[in-house]
Amino acid sequence: MRRESTQRATGLAKAKQNLKWQRDPEGMRLRxxxxxxxxxxxxxxAGARVDRIAAKAGANKRMLYYHVGNKDELYLAVLEGAYDKIRSEERGLDLEHLDPPEAIRRLIEFTWNYFLRNPEFLSLLQTENLARAKHLKRSTKVKSMHSPFVEMIRTVVRRGVDSGDFQVAVDPVQLYISIAALSFFYLSNSATLSVIFGRDLLAKDAKDERLAHMVGLVVAALTGRSAALFEIAKAPKSRAAVAQTV
Amino acid sequence: MRRESTQRATGLAKAKQNLKWQRDPEGMRLRxxxxxxxxxxxxxxAGARVDRIAAKAGANKRMLYYHVGNKDELYLAVLEGAYDKIRSEERGLDLEHLDPPEAIRRLIEFTWNYFLRNPEFLSLLQTENLARAKHLKRSTKVKSMHSPFVEMIRTVVRRGVDSGDFQVAVDPVQLYISIAALSFFYLSNSATLSVIFGRDLLAKDAKDERLAHMVGLVVAALTGRSAALFEIAKAPKSRAAVAQTV
DNA sequence: ACAGTATTTATCCAACGGGTTAATTACTCC
DNA sequence: GGAGTAATTAACCCGTTGGATAAATACTGT
Structure with missing residues (x-):
């Protein structure tokens, strides 16, 4: 019964009988x-329950240990997968061929939309940071996938300075952290922020407003032309400016 | 033994004998x-252990339930205390009497230093957000303490626009969220960020650099004069510019 | 068709953890 | 100095939870 929903990962897909049940190790691991x-x-x-994971995967608890490992290893595997996914999507952004201010806007919009589409990513990072990156430090995979990304941003900044669009050559790491911060904090803390400020920060209009604000803030700081950008920000009626990036 | 360290809250402090032990309900609650x-x-x-709290407070587990309540109530009490503390310190910032750009710089520096001095505050907020503000929603105290704070910022922005220092009248809530975000994310995620970018983001120089970057970013965006500010940011040798705010 | 292996299930358990009960001790006020 | 109350302690309860063991079942190559 449960096997009907998961395609076999092996392309051969024999479409066998499921008199009782079939095996499906790869699918099981993914689930x-x-x-x-x-x-x-x-x-x-700490709050996660191994039994619930098993149940949700339509599996027996023993399967977790068989296919992945104990709770911590399972967690690290999930975390690595999450990083892998976002960095690989970022690679497709193609910032090299946009003029610098547009590239920055694009990166902000992508980051924002990615976080919106993948709220679990935010939670996972928060959780890992509460654990002071204890698990991530043991991972070799993750460290390697970030330098290309930083270089991509560095190039954009350099091009912007050369073309005269940007007034300063900011450190790409600082810049990216700031861009991520503006989206991340807003979304990951939206629950408490909504309570203390008495607004629903996840309402459609609020989200549009936020994106416009962030783009205005960063691009204005880099180019030095605040007014024009922020004015756009104040009337974000057009959905075009807030289009999905991916 | 343990009572020697805690002063009695009742001013009368009889300095009695401590043949065995004294009572100290107020002190106990604080501890x-x-x-x-x-x-x-x-x-x-979920990871917190009631027994450890009791031990750390030099108390018996039963005391927690006697003085505060169960684990959740205990957690909410801690959270409310944390909000109370930061908002009350902020009230002393006296932004009204500074010229607007300086006031913003001051707010950024305060926020940054407060987060640095009170890392538990960051963790608590993260934790509460992972719980989707479930506890905070039940709190009446917290909601009320934020509107004055927002008004304080709104006034600064308005003054800045009137004086011509600022080029745009940003929404004070957006602005504050952005200011908090820049510090919060950097610090609360420093563990994972340090790993993936291969830098120690909590090293002294890195922290100075970050503060300069944040001030440069926000003030430049508001005033439209990026170059000057960011240039300062690139040579943050002088500790004066990074002085403690509180 | 059969032996061997990979995958999955059905149980079990010892430690833990939040919370409670009941007894004990310090303090207060008369 | 003693009754009544507030604070504190010690011991226990019991559902939960991560993890382990061993048996069963599907699959593979021969």
């Missing part, structure tokens, strides 16, 4: 990781 | 909340 992602992001590391 | 703050911020909500 476990997906279930674990949901569980860890919903309840944190 | 419990302090211990709970540490425990919750170090391990999150």
């Amino acid at each position: 476990i990781l997906e279930a674990a992602k949901q569980e860890f992001s919903a309840h944190g590391l | 419990i909340l302090e211990a709970a703050k540490q425990e919750f911020s170090a391990h999150g909500l």
Whole structure:
């Protein structure tokens, strides 16, 4: 019954009988990781329940240990997968061929939309940081995938300075952290912020407003032309300016 | 033994004999909340252990329930205390009497230094957001303490626009969220960011650099004069520019 | 068709963790 | 100095939870 929903990962897909049940190790592993992602992001590391993960994956608890490992290893696997996904999508942004201010806007919009589309990513990072990156430090995969990304941003900044669009050569790492921060904090803390400020920060209009604000802030700072950009920000009626990036 | 360290809250302080032990309900409550703050911020909500809190407070587990309540109530009490503390310090910032750009710089520096001095505050907020503000929503105290704060910022922005220092009248809530975001994300995620970017973001120089970057970014965006500010940012040798705000 | 292996299930358990109960001790006020 | 109350302690309860064991079942190559 449960096997009907998961395609066999092996292309051969024999479409066998399922008199009782079929085996599906690859599919099982994926379902476990997906279930674990949901569980860890919903309840944190300590709050996550191994049994719930198993149930959600339509599996037996023993399967987790068989296919991945104990709770911590499972968590690290999920985390690595999450980083892999965002960095690989970023690689497709193609910032090299845009003029610098547009490239920055694009990066901000992508980051914002990615975080919106993948709220579990935010939770996972929060959880990992509460654990002071204990797990991530043991990962070799993750460290390697970031220098190309930084170089991509560095190039944009340099091009912007050369063309006269940008007034300063900011450190690409600082810039990216700031861009990520503006989206990340707003979204990851939207629950408490909504309470203390008495606004629903996740309402459609509020989100549009936020994106416009962030783009205005960063691009204005880099180019020195604040007024024009922020004015756009004040009347974000047109959905075009807020289009999905991916 | 343990009572020697805590002054009696009742001014009368009889300096009695401590043949065995004295009572100290107020002190006990404070010690419990302090211990709970540490425990919750170090391990999150689910990861926190009631027994450890008791031990750390030099108390019996039963005391927590007697003086505060169950784990959730304890957590909410800690959270409310944390909000109370930062908002009350902010009230002393006296932004009204500074010229607008300086006031913004001051707010950024305060926020940054406060987060640096109170890392548990960051953890607590992260934890609460992972719980989708479930506890905070039940709190009546917290909601009320924020509108004055927003008005304070609104006034600064308005003055800045009137004086011509600022080129745009940004929404004070957006502005504050952005200011908080730039510091919060950097610090709360410093563990994972340090790993993926291969830099120690908490090293002294890195922190100075970050503060300069944030001030440059925000003030430049508001005033439209990026170059000057960011140039300062690139040579933050003088500690004066990075002085403690509180 | 059969032996061997990979995958999955059905149980079990010891430690843990939040919370409670009941007894004990310090303090207050008369 | 003693009754009544507030604060504190010690011990226990019981559902939960991560993890382990061993048996069963599907699959593979021969």
